[in-house]
Amino acid sequence: MDMRKPAPPESAGEDESSDIKTLSRRLKIGAARPRDGGPGQNHPMYQGRLHGALARQLGVDILRGVYKQGEILPNEIDSSSSLDISRSAYRESIRILAAKGMVESRPKTGTRVTERTRWNLLDPEVLGWMFETEPPHDFVKALFELRLITEPAAAELAAQRRTDEQVESMRHSIEVMKRETLQTEAGRRADLEFHHTLIQATDNEALASLSSSIEAAVSWTTRYKARHNVLTRDPVPDHERVFEAVAAGDGRAARWCMESLIRMAHEDTQRAFTN
Amino acid sequence: MDMRKPAPPESAGEDESSDIKTLSRRLKIGAARPRDGGPGQNHPMYQGRLHGALARQLGVDILRGVYKQGEILPNEIDSSSSLDISRSAYRESIRILAAKGMVESRPKTGTRVTERTRWNLLDPEVLGWMFETEPPHDFVKALFELRLITEPAAAELAAQRRTDEQVESMRHSIEVMKRETLQTEAGRRADLEFHHTLIQATDNEALASLSSSIEAAVSWTTRYKARHNVLTRDPVPDHERVFEAVAAGDGRAARWCMESLIRMAHEDTQRAFTN
């Protein structure tokens, strides 16, 4: 009676994949989404939801320049029918991109890619899309430069404002890191927890929002480092030095240690991208 | 034959407002959106669009704590019917909020407000919503603290990297500002243009994205200053000092001048909020 997804019910053999693979085939997103259990699914917001998958696809395409700034996308009817999805799903994905400042749609004109300076590049998801493929060197450089501005300052504030509970939490994370190293899942989780607590200790919501976005993005780079077999120096001692300065309430030391930690991470990352 | 918007066609007198006011009545947004032509319409993205208006309304409510973090919104059917809008429009507005990390929806569970640490507080629109009403003092303080970290560093980079064209553009903006002062529309436009060019001169996309968000938000605070009749010192000479340092390529001076400029703005803003 209704002809939605008509194939699967009766058609023998040939294609037993039910739903997720159907999305994959439709959107050609199979290669990127269902990765291994690494830090890839940090944004479980759209788990196999069509609108989220399409938004991600379009977002990546825009970031890679497949759709250039100022360009106008095909209209809703054509786009959705050529992707073989409903207009609602398509519209919702466009809404997501618009919320991130990447497109802008008006009647009669259509939906156009906005100028690059209006994109919310520091949005966690946009950052994730950026690292979906190898990001431009310029951008990685810019990100580390920004990190070098904000994180040492954050460490300084944290040293001045941290509570005793936060010190204990960080001490625990450091211990786990020392025991497990960053090769293990537990170790990496401890690393993230350490940074999270440090950020909270700054007692500055705005700074925290920024840092957590960047942290997440930078953690993507560790994938590249691992993938390219770059031998990175052990960052745990540096973390420990930062921790000790924060615990001691020594702002200047905390700033300095954090700065050198980031410089090191940047150098390692650069080696991963240039070889 | 069809009963959409049945009232207006025949019913005499009583209600001749056609569409925009209908939205207003429905969403009670009439008071906030169609403001005077100030910097209010900095985000012309959703111009009277229903999904945008509702997203803004819900966003503001979440930021103000009307819906608390962890709370679950009424389901789509109830919400949309009680607002007297379609499910599609409601869903698109939820999609916008989800894109900004403020809600998260799953089948069976519903749509819940996420924890505050996951909100993209530096998203330009979210910042706009925050300043829709009087923002919490803590947040304003945090914002200026962040500004004090990033903007001086940005000024330093700009001094080192600016092109001659950018110097000329900034010189022009400064001249307009001196002539028009910040009381006029043209003067304020020149101010924004000056900051925009300065940001571009840093040659760092990530920093630019951050700064332009914050700049826009901070420009909201000027509304409060004007509204509360706070007598602010003339900021034009400070801008001029920053400009001269940048033009001369003196990074350290640029940093220092920008720092004092921000401190002054912060003090003025504080006086606006505390009286």
Add this chain to the structure above:
DNA sequence: ACGCCGATTTACTCAGACAAATAAAGCTTT
């Protein structure tokens, strides 16, 4: 030449249906 005004294209909104996912309750088996 300039402004008004209609036609066309586009996104926007609506309505109702069905599908998928998942938490919770119920059932079975050990």
Add this chain to the structure above:
DNA sequence: AAAGCTTTATTTGTCTGAGTAAATCGGCGT
């Protein structure tokens, strides 16, 4: 009785097709 499986109920997700509103473009008249 507890653990695991199955059913059920609820909610978001997706689809379809229609009509509405807005903005651009072209023609018209002044």
